[in-house]
Amino acid sequence: MKGIAARVDAWLVEHHDEVIRWRRHIHANPELSHMEYQTTDFIEEKLRAHGLDPVRFPGTGLRVDIGPDTGDRLAFRADIDALPVSELTRLEFASAVPGVSHACGHDVHTTVSLALACALADNAELLTHGIRVIFQPAEEVMDGGAVQVISWGGLEGVGSIFALHVEPKLKVGRVGLRTGAITSAADVINLKVFGPGGHSSRPHLTSDVVYALGKVITEVPGLLTRRVDPRTGTVLVFGSVNSGYAANAIPESGTLTGTIRTADIGTWRELQELMEELIGQVLAPTGCTYELGYQRGVPPVINDDLATALLADAARAIDPQGVVNAPQSSGGEDFSWYLEHVPGSMARLGCGSGEGPAHDLHQGDLVVDERAIGVGVRLFASVAEQFGGATGEVGQPDGFLS
Known part of the structure; x- marks a missing residue:
């Protein structure tokens, strides 16, 4: 040899x-x-x-x-x-x-x-x-x-x-x-949602933070599939949600964290702006305010x-x-x-x-x-x-x- x-x-x-x-x-x-x-x-x-x-x-x-x-x-x-x-x-x-x-x-x-x-x-x-x-x-x-x-x-x-x-x-x-x-790009989403809080018997007099979080959890991943080419392997998964302390109280705040991944570098460069748009649109009717932290990870x-x-x-x-x-x-x-x-x-x-x-x-x-x-x-x-x-x-x- x-x-x-x-x-x-x-x-x-x-x-x-x-x-x-x-x-x-x-x-x-x-x-x-x-x-x-x-x-x-x-x-x-x-x-x-x-x-x-x-x-x-x-x-x-x-x-x-x-x-x-x-x-x-x-x-x-x-x-x-x-x-x-x-x-x-x-x-x-x-x-x-x-x-x-x-x-x-x-x-x-x-x-x-x-x-x-x-x-x-x-x-x-x-x-x-x-x-x-x-x-x-x-x-x-x-x-x-x-x-x-x-x-x-x-x-x-x-x-x-x-x-x-x-x-x-x-x-x-x-x-x-x-x-x-x-491999895929991997970014982290940290969402904080705020409202005045209130009694669960009078949700119409406040902004329901838990309901707002639920809308983001259920609606944003679905909306994402209609805005991004499915061939890019883009997926949004929430790993934690926290809010409230009592069954009969609407809390004043809540948090939601998750990851969003894609195998397409062009999509990755556009994801932050798209997520800000979708989350803002979903939360707008709830009356809640929010802060969105978007941490860019690595490209694919x-x-x-x-x-x-x-x-x-x-x-x-x-x-x-x-x-x-x-x-x-x-x-x-x-x-x-x-x-x-x-x-x-x-x-x-x-x-x-x-x-x-x-x-x-x-x-x-x-x-x-x-x-x-x-x-x-x-x-x-x-x-x-x-x-x-x-x-x-x-x-x-x-x-x-x-």
């Missing part, structure tokens, strides 16, 4: 146990968004041990460049933060931090990119194109740490960018790809067609049968902000063992098949080889996927 991808294969075999220890250390020591200080220190220590010179971002997170400065580097992004979710797995390396865990698999993303960077550093003489690996903080909070990374120059000199996200419903060894929208991840084709070629070089179609998700992902600036693509990395019950993301019982780490590293290495125009056979590293 020859080429950078084959060298990375060999590196993975030699460093298999070490890489697994990295992942388990990160998993056992999760840190919330903007608090990833120990995680950043750990990543920096490993990178420097392999002769690299990472650049830390203000606060947490870092980036590192490998290979020649070609002016249009190929970038790979990993998110490093954890969630405020208690781990329920009882693994030997389960989270040691109460109420915090890597329930979204970011420990795997971090380990994949860390192993990739170290393997490339140890074989940098084969690189014909510059590589940047970005370890991004705060993916789990709006409007996402990607915005800060971009403002700190994280994309300067980058020509394209790639990422992956673990998918427990996809068997390990499979790579899910999709051209176009693979729109995978570039050429970048996705490159990912597909890279994945098939590893396993001709490994590529599957990824469904469009209604979840949000701040990788989308990078794609507002440079072309790129995000892949779904199968991490399900195929045994026992299927787990899900953002759940405390998420268990990842660690063989997915090797698949992810090899996928990125294959992308680097395909992108740089190098040649090389790709094999399967023992211990990661058989």
Whole structure:
């Protein structure tokens, strides 16, 4: 075998146990968004041990460049933060931090990119194109740490960018790809409704806040379906409603919160104005006053067609049968902000063992098949080889996927 991808294969075999220890250390020591200080220190220590010179971002997170400065580097992004979710797995390396865990698999993303960077550093003489690996903080909070990374120059000199996200419903060894929208935009609505209050026997003498909230809950989602193309996958769901304290009293205020999601970036840019219009029209006849808070989240991840084709070629070089179609998700992902600036693509990395019950993301019982780490590293290495125009056979590293 020859080429950078084959060298990375060999590196993975030699460093298999070490890489697994990295992942388990990160998993056992999760840190919330903007608090990833120990995680950043750990990543920096490993990178420097392999002769690299990472650049830390203000606060947490870092980036590192490998290979020649070609002016249009190929970038790979990993998110490093954890969630405020208690781990329920009882693994030997389960989270040691109460109420915090890597329930979204970011420990795997971090380990994949860390192993990739170290393997490339140890074989940098084969690189014909510059590589940047970005370890991004705060993916789990709006409007996402990607915005800060971009403002700190994280994309300067980058020509394209790639990422992956673990998918427990996809068997390990499979790579899910999709051209176009693979995630959705996700915005948050906070509505406060006010009235003078009154006795429930005399609703005609006041403005009924509870009735007004009910009209918004039942009418606005329906109106939305008549104002937005249904093919955009736009959906409004309210998650909480609060008002009142007694059966015979009309309250003076109430609150309603929810999310609105869409897979169409054009629709996303128009949603705030449309929601303000619809909610105002629905509440107007009730006599209530209101305050509408609309929090913009992240745009949908729109995978570039050429970048996705490159990912597909890279994945098939590893396993001709490994590529599957990824469904469009209604979840949000701040990788989308990078794609507002440079072309790129995000892949779904199968991490399900195929045994026992299927787990899900953002759940405390998420268990990842660690063989997915090797698949992810090899996928990125294959992308680097395909992108740089190098040649090389790709094999399967023992211990990661058989």
